[in-house]
Amino acid sequence: MEDRLQIMLVDDEEIVGKRLKSSLEKEGYAIEFFLTGSEALKRLDEKHFDIVVTDIRIDEIDGLEILDAVMENSPETKTIMITGYATAEIAREALAKGAFDFIAKPFRPKDLREVIIKAARQIKRD
Amino acid sequence: MPDKKSRATGPSLGSVLKSDDLAYPDGKFSAEMDRALRERPSFSIRSRLLLAFTLFFVLTLGITLWTMEILGDVHEKILFLEVADDFKVELQQARRFEKNFLLYGTNLDDARQHAVRAQQLTAKHSGRFLRIIGKDSLVVMNDQLAQYIKLLDAIGHGDRKKYESELRQHGAKMLRLAQDFVEKERKLVQSMLVLARRVPFIFLAALAILMVVVGVFLARQIIGVLTRLMEHTKRFADGDFTPIPPARKFRDEFSKLALMLNHMVRELDRHQRILTESHKLRAIGTLVAGVAHELNNPLNNIMLTASIFKDEYESIDEDERLEMLDDLVEQSERARKIVSNLLDFARQSETSIEPLDIRKILDETVALVGNHIKVKKIKLVLDVSDNLPVVHGDRQLLSQVFMNLIINAMDVLPEKGEIRIATRVDGDGDYLVVDISDNGPGIPEHIMGQIFDPFFTTKPSGKGTGLGLSVSRGIVRKLGGYIEVKSQLGKGTTFSVLLPVTSIPSELSANNSKRGKGTLVD
Ligand SMILES: Nc1ncnc2c1ncn2[C@@H]1O[C@H](COP(=O)(O)OP(=O)(O)O)[C@@H](O)[C@H]1O
Ligand SMILES: [Mg+2]
Numbered sequence: 001m002e003d004r005l006q007i008m009l010v011d012d013e014e015i016v017g018k019r020l021k022s023s024l025e026k027e028g029y030a031i032e033f034f035l036t037g038s039e040a041l042k043r044l045d046e047k048h049f050d051i052v053v054t055d056i057r058i059d060e061i062d063g064l065e066i067l068d069a070v071m072e073n074s075p076e077t078k079t080i081m082i083t084g085y086a087t088a089e090i091a092r093e094a095l096a097k098g099a100f101d102f103i104a105k106p107f108r109p110k111d112l113r114e115v116i117i118k119a120a121r122q123i124k125r126d
Numbered sequence: 127m128p129d130k131k132s133r134a135t136g137p138s139l140g141s142v143l144k145s146d147d148l149a150y151p152d153g154k155f156s157a158e159m160d161r162a163l164r165e166r167p168s169f170s171i172r173s174r175l176l177l178a179f180t181l182f183f184v185l186t187l188g189i190t191l192w193t194m195e196i197l198g199d200v201h202e203k204i205l206f207l208e209v210a211d212d213f214k215v216e217l218q219q220a221r222r223f224e225k226n227f228l229l230y231g232t233n234l235d236d237a238r239q240h241a242v243r244a245q246q247l248t249a250k251h252s253g254r255f256l257r258i259i260g261k262d263s264l265v266v267m268n269d270q271l272a273q274y275i276k277l278l279d280a281i282g283h284g285d286r287k288k289y290e291s292e293l294r295q296h297g298a299k300m301l302r303l304a305q306d307f308v309e310k311e312r313k314l315v316q317s318m319l320v321l322a323r324r325v326p327f328i329f330l331a332a333l334a335i336l337m338v339v340v341g342v343f344l345a346r347q348i349i350g351v352l353t354r355l356m357e358h359t360k361r362f363a364d365g366d367f368t369p370i371p372p373a374r375k376f377r378d379e380f381s382k383l384a385l386m387l388n389h390m391v392r393e394l395d396r397h398q399r400i401l402t403e404s405h406k407l408r409a410i411g412t413l414v415a416g417v418a419h420e421l422n423n424p425l426n427n428i429m430l431t432a433s434i435f436k437d438e439y440e441s442i443d444e445d446e447r448l449e450m451l452d453d454l455v456e457q458s459e460r461a462r463k464i465v466s467n468l469l470d471f472a473r474q475s476e477t478s479i480e481p482l483d484i485r486k487i488l489d490e491t492v493a494l495v496g497n498h499i500k501v502k503k504i505k506l507v508l509d510v511s512d513n514l515p516v517v518h519g520d521r522q523l524l525s526q527v528f529m530n531l532i533i534n535a536m537d538v539l540p541e542k543g544e545i546r547i548a549t550r551v552d553g554d555g556d557y558l559v560v561d562i563s564d565n566g567p568g569i570p571e572h573i574m575g576q577i578f579d580p581f582f583t584t585k586p587s588g589k590g591t592g593l594g595l596s597v598s599r600g601i602v603r604k605l606g607g608y609i610e611v612k613s614q615l616g617k618g619t620t621f622s623v624l625l626p627v628t629s630i631p632s633e634l635s636a637n638n639s640k641r642g643k644g645t646l647v648d
Contacts, residue, residue, distance in 0.1 A: 012586060015427040015453055023434050026441070057419070084419045106426035108433045 004030040005120055006047070010040045010054040010066060011082065023109050029116070037061025041069055048074055051100075051119050053112070055082045056090060064094060071098045076126060078119040082107075156392055159369040163384055169376035171348070178340045185336065189329045196322050203315045206258045209251045210308045216244035217304050221297050224278070228290060238278045245271050259307055267307075270300045351380045358387065367395045420464045420581065420591060424457040431457070467593045479518050479605075484558060484625075485510045487521055488547060491528045495536070503541045509548040517558050517625040519605040524625075527601050528560065530594035531621045535564035537585065538619075557607065557624040565618040569611065577611070598623075 007029050009020055017033035024031050032049075034040040038061055040054070052070050056063035067079050078100035083091060091102045100122070101115050223237035248255055248268060255264050277293045351374075358370050369388040372381075431450050435442075442450075488510055499506050528547075535545045546563045569577060576582045578599050583592030599609050606626040613619040 013423055013427060015457065016430060019427075019430045019434050019450075023438065026438070084422050105422045106429040109430060109437070110433070 004028060005051065005116075005123075006030050006049045007032070007116070008040060008043065008049040008052045008054075009033045010035075010037065010052070010063070012036065012055060012057075016055075020109060020112065024113070024116070027113065037063070037066055040066055044069055044073065049077055050123055051078045051080065051116060053080045053082065053116075055084070056094070057084050064090075064097065067094060067097055067099055076123075078123065080112075080115055080119065156369045156388060159371055160385055160388055162372045163370070163377065163381050163388070166372060166375060166377040166381070168378065170378045172379075174344060174347075174378075178344065181340070182333070182336070185333070186329075189325065193322060193325050196318055196325070200315055200318050200322065202254075203258065203311055203318070206251075206254050207308065207311055207315065209247060209254060210304070210311065213244050213247045214301075214304045214308055216240045216247065217301050220244065220274075221301055224293065224297055227281075228294075234278065234282050238275060238282075241271060241275050241278065245275070258311065263307070267300075267303060270296065270303065274300055348380075355380065355383065355387065358384075362387075362391050362394070367391050417464070417468060417581070421461060424461040424464070427457040428454055428461075464591060467591055467597070479520065481516050482519050482521055482524065484514050484517065484524075484549065484560065485512075487525050488528060488549075488560070491525045491532065492547070494525075495529065495532050498533075498536060499545075502536060502539070502543075504536060504539055505542070505544045507544065507546040509546065511549050514549060515551060515555070515558055515627040517605075518628050519625065520601075523601045524605075527598040527623060528562065530598045531562040531623070534594055534621075535562060535566065535619070537590075538566035539564055540566075551627070552624065556627060558627055560623045560625075561620050562623070563618060563620040568615040568617055568619055569613040570615065574611070574613070578609075 005028075007024065009017060009024075009031055010033075011017060012035055014035065017035065021031045021033050032043065032047075034043065041061065044052075044066075052066065054063040054066045063081055067081065070077050070079050075098070079094075079098070081091070081094045081099050081102040083102055083104050094102055100119050103111055103115055217240070220237045220240035223233040223240065226232050227234040227237060245268070248264070248271070252264070255267075259267075274293075274296055277289050277296060281289045281293060354373060355370070361368075369391060370384045372384075431453050435447070435450050435454075439447075488508065492506060492508060532545060532547075539545070544565050546561075548561045548563075550559050550561070551557070552559050573582075573584065578595045579592075580596040581592035582596075583590035585592075595609075602609050602623055602625070606628075607624045610622040610624065611619065612622070
């Protein structure tokens with residue numbers, strides 16, 4: 001086990017993964033990126049992540065389903081939802097289900113970084 | 127995927143639904159029909175039945191009264207005949223004694239007595255005599271009788287020679303007259319009785335004929351109206367919501383039914399409008415959500431890339447910088463494409479209408495997609511007939527429609543799939559049909575209703591925009607045609623573009639409003 005924070009990133013946009021992975025890795029996080037929900041779910045079974053960042057809309061498997069899987073298997077993991085267009089309803093639903101926070105597209109890397117730092121602090125406190 | 131998108135239908139869109147739009151547009155016309163239906167003079171089925179029964183009753187009453195009248199007459203005449211017989215007998219007696227007197231010189235008094243008794247009979251029953259034989263005949267008879275008595279008296283006083291032959295003649299004449307009367311009356315009574323016996327049969331026959339006539343008339347009226355109303359309801363079912371106009375000069379219970387049917391049809395139409403309207407709203411919702419989502423992705427990519435490019439400029443190498451710039455251009459292009467598709471979608475009002483050679487358009491379109499098709503090793507069969515009827519439209523837009531349909535087929539086909547493009551003329555020769563078929567996976571039933579909604583797509587983001595079919599439908603509708611889909615899971619899908627056959631472009635708008643309620647897609 002390394003002491004770097006393990007982060008999973010799920011989005012169906014290749015560029016999101018490419019950019020955020022290299023940028024966040026420079027910050028000292030360990031990032032794994034997945035384009036589809038099914039791949040992400042498979043990986044979640046194998047490995048424990050500290051933080052999961054997922055788009056709400058991805059192909060066959062919904063971001064909310066990933067949230068459900070995380071809440072079931074490792075509730076201590078912080079899940080951050082990315083919403084395409086911030087509808088209060090879906091965000092509220094995600095928060096009610098136990099999501100840590102959400103962030104609306106389009107966003108800057110620094111916006112995500114701030115949320116991740118907030119989550120990391122929370123994890124340390126727990 | 128589909129229901130994710132439907133979340134986007136914002137409640138704020140509800141305000142688009144103005145109640146004005148939902149009012150029945152032909153409301154005035156419909157109200158006029160209703161008034162016309164109502165303002166005719168009333169002649170209800172009830173009053174028609176009442177009239178028929180009254181007619182029967184009056185007829186029966188008439189016949190009964192008439193029969194009673196005849197029987198009364200007969201009765202009267204029989205009574206008269208009794209008296210007349212007595213009268214005749216008295217006269218015969220009188221004449222017999224008159225003969226005796228003339229032969230033997232006896233019984234003159236007896237003769238006179240009988241003659242006087244006959245006179246008394248007519249006096250006593252003068253009313254009856256008057257009624258039956260009339261005043262003139264009664265006067266003649268009385269005169270003759272009086273004359274006869276006078277002659278008897280004259281002969282009794284001695285002038286036998288002088289009056290004998292006159293008495294004989296007069297007596298014979300008088301008796302004949304009386305006998306004639308009695309005979310005549312007897313015959314009359316006989317014929318009246320015969321008539322009275324026939325009356326019931328005549329009456330029954332007349333009644334039967336009348337009943338058949340009235341019955342057939344009423345039934346024909348009622349059945350006629352029912353058939354007419356049935357035709358109207360069939361028309362309603364076919365989607366023609368023109369109200370029922372008045373067809374007769376009067377109104378009855380059926381008019382109320384017609385009014386109710388008109389009311390029902392108005393409500394049906396209103397509900398259908400509300401449904402269409404809410405469907406449109408859902409489409410607008412999908413559209414807005416789709417635009418937001420579609421644009422958000424490239425925007426997000428641009429924002430992330432540009433931010434990182436700026437923040438980490440020093441720490442990234444040349445190659446990566448170039449890659450990021452490429453991504454920026456590519457993502458801007460993607461956003462541009464979404465916007466231009468959206469504009470196509472909105473632009474449908476500026477179509478130029480010209481006579482079209484469908485064959486040429488299909489050839490050109492196929493040439494445009496030819497390269498892609500070769501790469502995917504898809505077989506494309508073009509089966510276009512030679513002398514196609516003329517259609518009017520915008521060649522570029524129509525080409526776009528065929529292109530969209532071909533690309534959709536290409537997208538779902540595996541390598542070595544087949545696309546077949548065929549033309550035909552539909553049954554009545556009203557439409558030129560272009561069928562674009564593939565042997566791909568088919569379209570599942572549950573998304574059939576949505577594939578024409580703007581931004582509805584089952585393709586991964588970046589690949590499908592979900593605008594192809596909705597734009598195509600908009601274009602074809604504009605030309606007065608429509609698009610039909612037939613699909614079988616695992617077997618394939620056929621999209622049919624139906625374009626109205628027109629000789630002059632102005633027919634387009636007329637065609638447009640005429641057709642359309644019963645089609646699968648529209
Ligand atoms: N030939 C076809 N076979 C199967 N599905 C089809 C076909 N054409 C269209 N579809 C379905 O209809 C959807 C909407 O099509 P369209 O409006 O052209 O948008 P897009 O192609 O961008 O997805 C497609 O995503 C697909 O699910
Ligand atoms: Mg398409």
